[in-house]
Amino acid sequence: MHPSLLLLADSRLPAGGHAHSGGLEPAVTAGTVTDIPSLTAFLRGRLATTGLVTAALAAAACALAVTATEPVEEDRLPGLPRAGGATGTGTPAEAATHRASDPPPSGTTTGTVNRATVTGDGGLAVAWEVLDAEADTRTPSPAQRRAARAQGRSLARVALRTWPSAALDVLARQGAHHPLVLGAATAAAGGGPRDAASIAAYGSVTGGASAGVRLLGLDPLGVNEALGGLAAAIDAVAAEAAGYAGRPWAELPAPSAPVLDLYAEAHAGADLRLFES
Amino acid sequence: MGAHFGHGADHHAATPPGGRALRLGIGGPVGSGKTALTAALCRVLRDELALAVVTNDIYTTEDADFLRREAVLSDDRITAVRTGACPHTAIRDDISANLDAVEALEQRHPGLDLVIVESGGDNLTALFSRGLADRQIFVLDVAGGDDVPRKGGLGVAAADLLVINKTDLAPLVGSDLELMASDAARVRDGKPVALTSLREAPGAPEVAAWVRRVVAGSREHAPA
Numbered sequence: 001m002h003p004s005l006l007l008l009a010d011s012r013l014p015a016g017g018h019a020h021s022g023g024l025e026p027a028v029t030a031g032t033v034t035d036i037p038s039l040t041a042f043l044r045g046r047l048a049t050t051g052l053v054t055a056a057l058a059a060a061a062c063a064l065a066v067t068a069t070e071p072v073e074e075d076r077l078p079g080l081p082r083a084g085g086a087t088g089t090g091t092p093a094e095a096a097t098h099r100a101s102d103p104p105p106s107g108t109t110t111g112t113v114n115r116a117t118v119t120g121d122g123g124l125a126v127a128w129e130v131l132d133a134e135a136d137t138r139t140p141s142p143a144q145r146r147a148a149r150a151q152g153r154s155l156a157r158v159a160l161r162t163w164p165s166a167a168l169d170v171l172a173r174q175g176a177h178h179p180l181v182l183g184a185a186t187a188a189a190g191g192g193p194r195d196a197a198s199i200a201a202y203g204s205v206t207g208g209a210s211a212g213v214r215l216l217g218l219d220p221l222g223v224n225e226a227l228g229g230l231a232a233a234i235d236a237v238a239a240e241a242a243g244y245a246g247r248p249w250a251e252l253p254a255p256s257a258p259v260l261d262l263y264a265e266a267h268a269g270a271d272l273r274l275f276e277s
Numbered sequence: 278m279g280a281h282f283g284h285g286a287d288h289h290a291a292t293p294p295g296g297r298a299l300r301l302g303i304g305g306p307v308g309s310g311k312t313a314l315t316a317a318l319c320r321v322l323r324d325e326l327a328l329a330v331v332t333n334d335i336y337t338t339e340d341a342d343f344l345r346r347e348a349v350l351s352d353d354r355i356t357a358v359r360t361g362a363c364p365h366t367a368i369r370d371d372i373s374a375n376l377d378a379v380e381a382l383e384q385r386h387p388g389l390d391l392v393i394v395e396s397g398g399d400n401l402t403a404l405f406s407r408g409l410a411d412r413q414i415f416v417l418d419v420a421g422g423d424d425v426p427r428k429g430g431l432g433v434a435a436a437d438l439l440v441i442n443k444t445d446l447a448p449l450v451g452s453d454l455e456l457m458a459s460d461a462a463r464v465r466d467g468k469p470v471a472l473t474s475l476r477e478a479p480g481a482p483e484v485a486a487w488v489r490r491v492v493a494g495s496r497e498h499a500p501a
């Protein structure tokens with residue numbers, strides 16, 4: 001992996017991650033996570049749900065950012081409704097509320113996009129809004145949406161400074177979800193969708209792991225050993241997630257962990273908490 | 278827009294670009310009087326300067342709540358930031374949450390002159406990043422021991438103003454104020470030190486005067 005991408009994956013990247021526990025603090029408060037085995041189980045669950053969703057979104061965002069800087073082929077942007085297509089136009093909102101498990105809504109073509117939709121006036125911004133809405137529909141907890149947007153804003157700030165790009169500019173202005181910004185930052189730093197998916201999948205477990213060290217006083221060597229044990233699973237999730245990069249956005253995976261959503265909501269209202277989320 | 282370095286002798290001058298508010302960091306150990314000093318500055322300066330405050334609470338929103346309860350500023354000028362169990366990270370290594378909070382306040386209240394960022398209570402090595410604070414005050418507590426200035430540390434040595442607070446407690450805890458002041462002067466290379474008692478002089482006049490000078494100076498340097 002290119003050193004620029006290692007910078008993006010580094011937990012010392014000054015992008016606000018240190019103030020988020022990846023959902024771990026409320027799990028510790030609830031007594032669900034108490035030691036390294038329960039932390040490992042928590043991280044596995046998170047990787048399989050949030051990890052897969054964010055990695056797939058990051059890969060799709062990276063593909064969009066890469067494509068948008070090149071001449072656009074008719075079929076390169078899979079998520080957008082076709083403007084003025086034979087079946088009519090699907091609005092971004094329609095596309096956004098479309099659930100992954102649903103059949104494609106009428107008016108949304110699978111796999112094609114009108115070039116003018118993307119390259120024309122404001123078209124690219126619309127494309128990012130549609131993908132951002134896909135992220136919203138896969139993040140049922142309002143607290144987690146706020147956290148994802150706050151972290152997206154912070155990542156956009158540091159990424160724009162280091163790897164300026166038009167896509168990051170748009171996403172910073174839109175206040176987009178973190179995985180979208182991560183995907184665009186990966187593209188700006190010279191990486192592809194598979195890299196973006198790897199960084200996102202990896203990031204979905206490292207935040208919780210370091211929060212476990214801080215909140216429970218867990219042995220950092222033991223926690224690192226646990227992370228090492230998750231490496232193959234992280235890679236498998238990233239590979240699966242990157243596979244969605246060329247497919248219509250409505251088909252992006254949407255597994256969820258309702259308990260994590262409930263924890264996130266309870267945490268946002270808690271009096272005593274160290275982490276933002 | 279660019280940073281403006283190298284104005285005269287003030288070799289780390291960080292003059293706010295584009296006429297934005299001056300950002301003042303207030304750091305120091307737990308309980309030394311950071312919130313009390315923030316409240317004092319707000320009370321004394323709010324009629325002459327447009328102010329806002331960001332607090333970095335460690336666990337609760339205690340400091341922000343205190344400032345709101347004391348009504349030193351209207352609620353919408355006070356924002357609390359959470360620091361994930363690492364107060365110095367939030368003011369030094371990864372300042373993004375604080376920058377977000379400061380910029381949101383600046384957007385909500387155009388024309389702010391001064392934004393105070395109060396750090397969570399921390400150790401003697403905590404220092405605000407120059408990316409977050411244009412100037413910083415480090416607050417020590419007399420009751421924390423009169424050997425603290427001698428021990429130095431980044432906060433004591435490098436802050437633009439060192440405040441040695443709670444001088445009213447010196448006779449009770451047997452701290453030698455002159456020793457503290459002279460030890461501090463030795464490691465501070467001529468930068469100012471203020472001895473305060475917020476109990477006896479709740480307006481912190483010496484500190485307020487320093488802040489006025491700093492804000493006025495940053496306006497002079499700001500590009501037209």
Ligand SMILES: Nc1nc2c(ncn2[C@@H]2O[C@H](COP(=O)(O)OP(=O)(O)OP(=O)(O)O)[C@@H](O)[C@H]2O)c(=O)[nH]1
Pocket residue numbers: 305306307308309310311312313314340396397398399442443444445446473474475476477
């Ligand atoms: N005797 C005396 N007490 C003071 C003085 N200044 C502050 N205090 C008291 O010291 C206590 C701590 O003050 P704070 O302002 O909350 O200290 P802080 O540095 O903000 O504390 P943290 O944010 O928790 O790190 C409070 O009870 C204040 O009333 C002073 O000059 N003299």
Ligand SMILES: [Mg+2]
Pocket residue numbers: 311312313340395
């Ligand atoms: Mg305080």
